[in-house]
Amino acid sequence: MSGAHYGRAFAALQEGCPSDWAAYTRHAFVEGLRSGDLPREAFLHYLKQDYVFLVHFSRAWSLGVVKSETLDEMKVCAGTVDALVNHEMALHVQTCAEAGIDEEALFATREEIENLAYTRFVLDAGLQGDFLDLIAALAPCCFGYGEIGLRLADEAAEGTQYADWIATYSGADYQEAMQAVGTMFDAAIERRLGPDFLNSPRWAALQDRFTTATRLEVGFWDMGLRPA
Amino acid sequence: MSGAHYGRAFAALQEGCPSDWAAYTRHAFVEGLRSGDLPREAFLHYLKQDYVFLVHFSRAWSLGVVKSETLDEMKVCAGTVDALVNHEMALHVQTCAEAGIDEEALFATREEIENLAYTRFVLDAGLQGDFLDLIAALAPCCFGYGEIGLRLADEAAEGTQYADWIATYSGADYQEAMQAVGTMFDAAIERRLGPDFLNSPRWAALQDRFTTATRLEVGFWDMGLRPA
Amino acid sequence: MSGAHYGRAFAALQEGCPSDWAAYTRHAFVEGLRSGDLPREAFLHYLKQDYVFLVHFSRAWSLGVVKSETLDEMKVCAGTVDALVNHEMALHVQTCAEAGIDEEALFATREEIENLAYTRFVLDAGLQGDFLDLIAALAPCCFGYGEIGLRLADEAAEGTQYADWIATYSGADYQEAMQAVGTMFDAAIERRLGPDFLNSPRWAALQDRFTTATRLEVGFWDMGLRPA
Amino acid sequence: MSGAHYGRAFAALQEGCPSDWAAYTRHAFVEGLRSGDLPREAFLHYLKQDYVFLVHFSRAWSLGVVKSETLDEMKVCAGTVDALVNHEMALHVQTCAEAGIDEEALFATREEIENLAYTRFVLDAGLQGDFLDLIAALAPCCFGYGEIGLRLADEAAEGTQYADWIATYSGADYQEAMQAVGTMFDAAIERRLGPDFLNSPRWAALQDRFTTATRLEVGFWDMGLRPA
Numbered sequence: 001m002s003g004a005h006y007g008r009a010f011a012a013l014q015e016g017c018p019s020d021w022a023a024y025t026r027h028a029f030v031e032g033l034r035s036g037d038l039p040r041e042a043f044l045h046y047l048k049q050d051y052v053f054l055v056h057f058s059r060a061w062s063l064g065v066v067k068s069e070t071l072d073e074m075k076v077c078a079g080t081v082d083a084l085v086n087h088e089m090a091l092h093v094q095t096c097a098e099a100g101i102d103e104e105a106l107f108a109t110r111e112e113i114e115n116l117a118y119t120r121f122v123l124d125a126g127l128q129g130d131f132l133d134l135i136a137a138l139a140p141c142c143f144g145y146g147e148i149g150l151r152l153a154d155e156a157a158e159g160t161q162y163a164d165w166i167a168t169y170s171g172a173d174y175q176e177a178m179q180a181v182g183t184m185f186d187a188a189i190e191r192r193l194g195p196d197f198l199n200s201p202r203w204a205a206l207q208d209r210f211t212t213a214t215r216l217e218v219g220f221w222d223m224g225l226r227p228a
Numbered sequence: 229m230s231g232a233h234y235g236r237a238f239a240a241l242q243e244g245c246p247s248d249w250a251a252y253t254r255h256a257f258v259e260g261l262r263s264g265d266l267p268r269e270a271f272l273h274y275l276k277q278d279y280v281f282l283v284h285f286s287r288a289w290s291l292g293v294v295k296s297e298t299l300d301e302m303k304v305c306a307g308t309v310d311a312l313v314n315h316e317m318a319l320h321v322q323t324c325a326e327a328g329i330d331e332e333a334l335f336a337t338r339e340e341i342e343n344l345a346y347t348r349f350v351l352d353a354g355l356q357g358d359f360l361d362l363i364a365a366l367a368p369c370c371f372g373y374g375e376i377g378l379r380l381a382d383e384a385a386e387g388t389q390y391a392d393w394i395a396t397y398s399g400a401d402y403q404e405a406m407q408a409v410g411t412m413f414d415a416a417i418e419r420r421l422g423p424d425f426l427n428s429p430r431w432a433a434l435q436d437r438f439t440t441a442t443r444l445e446v447g448f449w450d451m452g453l454r455p456a
Numbered sequence: 457m458s459g460a461h462y463g464r465a466f467a468a469l470q471e472g473c474p475s476d477w478a479a480y481t482r483h484a485f486v487e488g489l490r491s492g493d494l495p496r497e498a499f500l501h502y503l504k505q506d507y508v509f510l511v512h513f514s515r516a517w518s519l520g521v522v523k524s525e526t527l528d529e530m531k532v533c534a535g536t537v538d539a540l541v542n543h544e545m546a547l548h549v550q551t552c553a554e555a556g557i558d559e560e561a562l563f564a565t566r567e568e569i570e571n572l573a574y575t576r577f578v579l580d581a582g583l584q585g586d587f588l589d590l591i592a593a594l595a596p597c598c599f600g601y602g603e604i605g606l607r608l609a610d611e612a613a614e615g616t617q618y619a620d621w622i623a624t625y626s627g628a629d630y631q632e633a634m635q636a637v638g639t640m641f642d643a644a645i646e647r648r649l650g651p652d653f654l655n656s657p658r659w660a661a662l663q664d665r666f667t668t669a670t671r672l673e674v675g676f677w678d679m680g681l682r683p684a
Numbered sequence: 685m686s687g688a689h690y691g692r693a694f695a696a697l698q699e700g701c702p703s704d705w706a707a708y709t710r711h712a713f714v715e716g717l718r719s720g721d722l723p724r725e726a727f728l729h730y731l732k733q734d735y736v737f738l739v740h741f742s743r744a745w746s747l748g749v750v751k752s753e754t755l756d757e758m759k760v761c762a763g764t765v766d767a768l769v770n771h772e773m774a775l776h777v778q779t780c781a782e783a784g785i786d787e788e789a790l791f792a793t794r795e796e797i798e799n800l801a802y803t804r805f806v807l808d809a810g811l812q813g814d815f816l817d818l819i820a821a822l823a824p825c826c827f828g829y830g831e832i833g834l835r836l837a838d839e840a841a842e843g844t845q846y847a848d849w850i851a852t853y854s855g856a857d858y859q860e861a862m863q864a865v866g867t868m869f870d871a872a873i874e875r876r877l878g879p880d881f882l883n884s885p886r887w888a889a890l891q892d893r894f895t896t897a898t899r900l901e902v903g904f905w906d907m908g909l910r911p912a
Contacts, residue, residue, distance in 0.1 A: 058521065058530060059356070065518035065537060066579075067812050069889070071563050074514065078541050081521060081534050107527050113345050113447060116440075120348030123522075127355055128287070128751050130814035194885045201878045205753070212344075219341055286758065290749035293742065293765060294807075295584050297661070299791050302742065306765050309749060313762050335755050351750075356523050358586035422657045429650045433525070515812070569903055572896075573797050576804030583811055584743070668800075675797055 006143045006182030009189050012198055013139060017211040024140065024214050025148050029221035034152050036160030043162065044099055046224035049115045051092045051106040053220070056119030057141065058084045063126040064134055070191070073131065076184040083177055091168050114219035121216060125209050132192060132202070135185050136209040140217050145169045146178040234371045234410030237417050240426055241367060245439040252368065252442050253376050257449035262380050264388030271390070272327055274452035277343045279320045279334040281448070284347030285369065286312045291354040292362055298419070301359065304412040311405055319396050342447035349444060353437050360420055360430070363413050364437040368445055373397045374406040462599045462638030465645050468654055469595060473667040480596065480670050481604050485677035490608050492616030499618065500555055502680035505571045507548045507562040509676070512575030513597065514540045519582040520590055526647070529587065532640040539633055547624050570675035577672060581665050588648060588658070591641050592665040596673055601625045602634040690827045690866030693873050696882055697823060701895040708824065708898050709832050713905035718836050720844030727846065728783055730908035733799045735776045735790040737904070740803030741825065742768045747810040748818055754875070757815065760868040767861055775852050798907040802900040809893050816876060816886070819869050820893040824901050829853045830862040 014021050029046070032038025061084060064077035093103050126134035149169025156166055168174060193200040242249050257274070260266025289312060292305035321331050354362035377397025384394055396402060421428040470477050485502070488494025517540060520533035549559050582590035605625025612622055624630060649656040698705050713730070716722025745768060748761035777787050810818035833853025840850055852858060877884040 055527070055530070058534070059524070060522075062518040062521035062534070062537075066515045066522065068515070069812070071511070071559070074511070075541060078514070078518070078534075078537050081518075082538055085531060085534050103527070113341065113444070116349055117341050117345030120352045121344055123352045123355060124348045127351060128753070128814075130812075130817065133814065190885075192886050201874075202876050216341070283755070283758070286762070287750045287752070290746040290762070290765075293746035294744075294750065296743070297584070299739070299787070302739070303769060306742070306746070306762075306769050309746075309762050310766055313759060331755070356525070356586075358584075358589065361586065418657075420658050429646075430648050569797065569801050569900070572805055573801035576808045577800055579811060580804045580807045583807060672797070 006146065006178055007186040009186050009197070010139060010143050010182055013136065013207060013210040014143070016207045017214055020211055020214045020218065021144075024217040024221070025144055025151075027218060027221040029224045030148055030152070033162040033165060034156050034160070036157045036162060038162065040161070041228070042224055043165075044096070044101075045226075045228040046221075047092050047096055048101065048106060048109045049112060049220075049223060051089065051096070052109045052111050053115055053119055054084055054089050054092070055107065056123065057138075058089075060119065060122045060126060060134065060138060063123060064131065064138070067126060067131040067134055069131060070188075072184060073188055076180055080177065080181065083173075087173070088168070091164065095164065112223050114216070114223040118213070118216035118220060122213065129205075129209075130192070131188055132206055133209055135188060136206040137213045139185065139210055140214040142178055142181055144214070144217060146175060149174065234374065234406055235414040237414050237425070238367060238371050238410055241364065241435060241438040242371070244435045245442055248439055248442045248446065249372075252445040252449070253372055253379075255446060255449040257452050258376055258380070261390045261393060262384050262388070264385045264390060266390065268389070269456070270452055271393075272324070272329075273454075273456040274449075275320050275324055276329065276334060276337045277340060277448075277451060279317065279324070280337050280339050281343055281347055282312055282317050282320070283335065284351065285366075286317075288347065288350045288354060288362065288366060291351060292359065292366070295354060295359040295362055297359060298416075300412060301416055304408055308405065308409065311401075315401070316396070319392065323392070340451050342444070342451040346441070346444040346448060350441065357433075357437075358420070359416055360434060361437055363416060364434040365441045367413065367438055368442040370406055370409055372442070372445060374403060377402065462602065462634055463642040465641050465653070466595060466599050466638055469592065469663060469666040470599070472663045473670055476667055476670045476674065477600075480673040480677070481600055481607075483674060483677040485680050486604055486608070489618040489621060490612050490616070492613045492618060494618065496617070497684070498680055499621075500552070500557075501682075501684040502677075503548050503552055504557065504562060504565045505568060505676075505679060507545065507552070508565050508567050509571055509575055510540055510545050510548065511563065512579065513594075514545075516575065516578045516582060516590065516594060519579060520587065520594070523582060523587040523590055525587060526644075528640060529644055532636055536633065536637065539629075543629070544624070547620065551620065568679050570672070570679040574669070574672040574676060578669065585661075585665075586648070587644055588662060589665055591644060592662040593669045595641065595666055596670040598634055598637055600670070600673060602631060605630065690830065690862055691870040693870050693881070694823060694827050694866055697820065697891060697894040698827070700891045701898055704895055704898045704902065705828075708901040708905070709828055709835075711902060711905040713908045714832055714836070717846040717849060718840050718844070720841045720846060722846065724845070725912070726908055727849075728780070728785075729910075729912040730905075731776050731780055732785065732790060732793045733796060733904075733907060735773060735780070736793050736795050737799055737803055738768055738773050738776070739791065740807065741822075744803065744806045744810060744818065744822060747807060748815065748822070751810060751815040751818055753815060754872075756868060757872055760864055764861065764865065767857075771857070772852070775848065779848070796907050798900070798903040802897070802904060805900060806897065813889075813893075814876070815872055816890055817893055819872060820890040821897045823869065823894055824898040826862055826865055828898070828901060830859060833858065 029038065029042070032042070058081050061077050061080045065074050065081070068074040068077055093106065096102075096106055122134070122137040125137035146169060149166060149171075152166045153170035156163070160166070189197050193202060197203060257266065257270070260270070286309050289305050289308045293302050293309070296302040296305055321334065324330075324334055350362070350365040353365035374397060377394060377399075380390075380394045381398035384391070388394070417425050421430060425431060485494065485498070488498070514537050517533050517536045521530050521537070524530040524533055549562065552558075552562055578590070578593040581593035602625060605622060605627075608622045609626035612619070616622070645653050649658060653659060713722065713726070716726070742765050745761050745764045749758050749765070752758040752761055777790065780786075780790055806818070806821040809821035830853060833850060833855075836850045837854035840847070844850070873881045877886060881887060
């Protein structure tokens with residue numbers, strides 16, 4: 001994506017699984033957001049699951065603070081938790097409220113397997129590995145939504161009903177937050193693996209975390225399209 | 229099940245989700261093991277995934293040692309890790325070796341989503357909660373296989389090709405280990421929730437961990453039947 | 457303390473270890489802050505160690521987000537991390553900067569054993585137990601500093617050189633944050649142990665976490681008085 | 685030590701903190717074990733604390749299973765948990781029983797700060813970092829006791845009352861277990877950092893974990909000599 005620049009590490013990881021990355025960022029669900037043809041029911045299904053996703057995703061970013069080894073890593077992770085809990089989730093709450101679903105109902109949504117699999121995989125990456133293992137598993141969601149947001153801001157059909165969603169992820173707040181995450185991720189990797197990190201013995205394992213999380217994103221969109 | 233006695237807590241949890249429990253323990257996959265009609269390909273598919281499952285299940289039981297608060301809890305959890313790593317996995321290794329699949333290939337099996345979802349859910353139950361949260365999520369696999377093993381030992385078709393599998397889970401080693409786990413589980417619950425634990429404010433949350441893990445067992449059998 | 461009201465659970469825990477609580481909140485170090493007689497060198501020694509303490513304390517509060525089971529628990533824990541990383545640590549940074557110590561030097565301070573023991577004990581309470589085990593270990597620092605701050609705001613010698621420290625912990629920001637923590641702590645306990653939580657079988661273990669952390673606070677002040 | 689060969693990584697880490705290593709392995713407590721002049725009271729004080737140490741050390745080795753990424757890593761960690769829980773702790777139980785202290789009393793021993801600091805530091809190394817961070821913090825105890833055992837087996841005064849202790853750590857069981865740990869540690873490091881691991885950007889952080897744990901060993905012996 002010419003419009004999305006979130007650092008060296010992300011660029012390499014994305015290029016390390018091109019077909020999975022395309023399956024995720026060019027998924028039929030995404031194209032439905034772009035054209036506006038995505039059925040509202042599918043969007044609400046997705047939004048309710050995504051709310052619960054963000055709860056556990058916030059837990060995973062908080063685990064990032066637990067695993068940080070520099071003040072900068074701590075601050076970026078803590079800032080992301082704040083952005084998730086106090087801003088990104090607000091879009092979901094507001095959109096769902098308009099559809100008559102309150103936040104307590106959202107919080108109590110029963111997770112479908114694709115949702116549960118994804119967040120628990122990320123949390124376990126943090127339990128099993130170090131800060132890099134965790135961030136590599138968090139990255140596809142963060143940067144992928146940024147990339148999708150920017151593309152759809154360019155390509156979306158005029159007057160699409162999903163303009164708010166697109167505006168959230170293409171907006172300056174989200175993009176700047178993701179650039180900060182990307183800068184921190186590069187620094188975290190160089191600190192542990194050196195500047196030639198692509199040739200580190202650990203790189204394949206980090207790519208594996210990233211690729212698996214990318215596949216789990218594909219599953220998440222599939223779930224969105226499935227009748228609830 | 230008249231044949232399966234693994235303690236008060238397990239009995240209550242199983243009765244707390246009767247339809248999910250039946251969907252798991254009477255699944256078409258299980259009936260295929262009983263009759264011997266389960267296609268060998270499906271069994272090998274399951275066995276490879278189950279090997280990787282046991283790797284992460286051993287990690288989860290080890291997390292049980294980390295979370296133990298009594299010497300007895302530690303010993304039962306550590307003993308279960310030993311039984312899993314050094315005995316139960318051996319059946320898989322041997323059966324797969326006969327089918328030309330060596331242990332390194334087994335260890336490298338790519339996890340399917342139902343498999344990944346299950347073990348990571350259990351590990352996160354341990355990260356998020358306490359010893360009871362973890363054991364409640366571990367219980368359906370442990371006790372369910374014991375119950376299935378005992379039933380199939382009674383009901384299996386003569387000469388079924390799955391006699392070894394049935395013998396493993398109905399055998400004295402497995403049954404005694406599960407009785408020890410059940411006794412420890414009851415003691416762990418009474419220690420933290422008191423003798424009237426069914427009326428503890430935490431019971432619903434523990435039931436929820438158990439019920440979710442039971443549903444993930446159903447998904448695991450579904451995966452087994454799906455062409456690999 | 458008549459001035460400090462942080463909820464039922466805290467009141468009970470504090471009353472559960474009266475001599476340890478007094479040893480902590482009436483320590484010679486605290487009395488030196490009150491009178492202004494604490495040598496500046498001891499204060500700076502304490503402040504540098506406390507900066508590193510707050511790094512790990514922020515990690516522990518972030519682990520609180522990981523272990524939360526309600527949206528409210530998540531928000532209070534995430535808010536506390538933000539307050540620690542972006543506000544409380546700022547006092548240390550500013551005071552130390554005035555003494556010629558920059559933040560990178562602070563971050564690299566070698567932890568003394570009393571410091572290391574305390575924060576790692578809290579983090580392990582979270583790894584071993586559930587949300588309550590973690591909060592019980594976090595509580596003495598949070599509420600004790602609030603209580604000390606309020607008392608010293610009343611009793612401090614006029615013109616004491618430690619007026620900034622006292623103002624930080626007696627100030628509305630800190631006091632309101634601690635009241636929010638106290639309210640959340642009570643709710644978290646009732647949710648898991650019921651309204652009669654003092655008679656829960658788990659209460660002794662929670663008291664034990666609190667008492668041990670209180671003793672570790674005493675050690676921390678002792679460390680402050682020891683020549684660096 | 686000419687007699688102690690536990691691999692390349694351990695040799696490098698030990699050489700990376702020579703004065704701390706000597707302070708640990710040549711501590712007055714150790715020399716008292718060698719000469720037999722260590723007061724029995726000090727030995728029992730140490731033994732009770734060490735029993736609780738081993739409880740948490742077993743938790744830390746179990747966390748090693750949770751963090752393993754190969755089957756071999758899992759097996760060595762699980763085997764070490766078994767050796768600790770079922771063998772090494774038995775010496776403590778037996779010796780203390782002879783002195784009239786039963787195992788339940790041992791388990792309930794109140795940890796002194798040097799003890800608590802050490803084990804929680806190791807557990808947090810595992811929570812914060814990856815498998816290597818954890819093993820680097822576990823290593824000084826494992827290999828140091830092996831080295832001390834071998835030296836004292838050579839140098840101990842004839843008829844020393846501490847012959848059983850020396851025999852445990854110089855014996856073939858302990859030495860072979862530590863050689864297996866050393867071999868696994870080297871393989872784990874090479875797998876993640878490459879054969880030139882001493883020049884990895886992470887080496888300084890691993891050395892830091894090892895050095896801190898070595899200093900905490902010194903504190904543990906100091907505690908042993910302090911009147912209980």
